[in-house]
Amino acid sequence: MQRIAIGMVVLLFAVLVVYAFGQQDMQVVENYYFPNPQRPSAVFEHDAHNEKAELWDCMICHHVYDEQGIKSDWESSEDQACADCHGLADQGPIPGLRRAFHENCKGCHLTMQQGPITCAECHVKP
Numbered sequence: 001m002q003r004i005a006i007g008m009v010v011l012l013f014a015v016l017v018v019y020a021f022g023q024q025d026m027q028v029v030e031n032y033y034f035p036n037p038q039r040p041s042a043v044f045e046h047d048a049h050n051e052k053a054e055l056w057d058c059m060i061c062h063h064v065y066d067e068q069g070i071k072s073d074w075e076s077s078e079d080q081a082c083a084d085c086h087g088l089a090d091q092g093p094i095p096g097l098r099r100a101f102h103e104n105c106k107g108c109h110l111t112m113q114q115g116p117i118t119c120a121e122c123h124v125k126p
């Protein structure tokens, strides 16, 4: 009985270690939602970026809007890709995917006067 218990603890620990180290922090915003990408994927070290920029509120980027176009102040869409809601083309008030990224990323950098705003600073050749 005790052996089984120890075995289970060891197994659980192994699973946790594999999980923790297997999860790589995101380094770029993948461009695979674009049929013919023209630029290398934009650099974006998700966790490090958000720590440096002190963005603790996930909803700043992972937003949810209701039918009236009002942004929820409690619901986050972190479990969804931007492309799940943003098509390639603009759709009414919903900006197309490329514009959505540029408005989000560049928009904040311009407002805060921090972070890259030129093409090559974000679309860095690997």
Ligand code: HEC
Pocket: 028, 029, 030, 031, 034, 036, 037, 038, 039, 040, 041, 042, 043, 098, 101, 102, 105, 106, 109, 116, 117, 118, 119, 120, 121, 122, 123
């Ligand atoms: C603040 C960072 C940032 C800047 C500055 C920026 N982009 Fe982007 N861009 C992105 C992100 C993020 C995406 C979404 C997918 C990706 O990583 O390519 C994107 C997507 C694109 C796409 C669609 C995907 C593709 O490769 O075809 C194009 C084209 C593009 N950008 C061109 C430009 C050009 C031209 C400039 C300069 C005028 C520019 N970008 C500046 C972050 C940036």
Ligand code: HEC
Pocket: 026, 029, 030, 046, 050, 055, 056, 057, 058, 059, 060, 061, 062, 078, 079, 080, 081, 082, 083
């Ligand atoms: C500055 C904008 C920004 C902030 C703030 C942000 N994220 Fe993200 N996150 C992104 C972008 C961009 C992606 C890539 C989305 C895509 O490919 O469609 C992403 C992807 C993700 C993913 C899935 C991809 C993966 O492999 O990791 C998760 C999970 C996630 N974010 C969680 C969070 C959580 C939790 C927070 C708050 C603690 C947060 N994000 C804050 C921009 C942000």
Ligand code: HEC
Pocket: 061, 062, 063, 064, 065, 068, 069, 070, 077, 080, 081, 082, 083, 084, 085, 086, 093, 094, 095, 099, 100, 101, 103, 104
């Ligand atoms: C659950 C669906 C959904 C997801 C996921 C989503 N969006 Fe949106 N987004 C919307 C809707 C709907 C609007 C239009 C809101 C309105 O009616 O004005 C919008 C508007 C925007 C706008 C313009 C208004 C604003 O808030 O600045 C930008 C920029 C934007 N999204 C970027 C992004 C990015 C970047 C991601 C991924 C990190 C993302 N969105 C994920 C639904 C979504």
Ligand code: HEC
Pocket: 029, 042, 043, 044, 045, 048, 049, 052, 053, 055, 060, 061, 101, 104, 105, 106, 108, 109, 112, 114, 115, 116, 121, 122
């Ligand atoms: C709400 C504001 C905000 C949003 C949204 C945002 N950034 Fe930033 N970003 C910053 C700030 C602030 C810095 C400067 C941080 C520092 O160096 O202290 C920064 C810095 C950066 C840098 C420089 C290196 C680094 O990681 O610090 C890159 C690259 C970058 N951002 C890419 C992106 C991309 C790509 C997106 C969109 C997916 C994005 N950012 C969205 C605020 C933002």
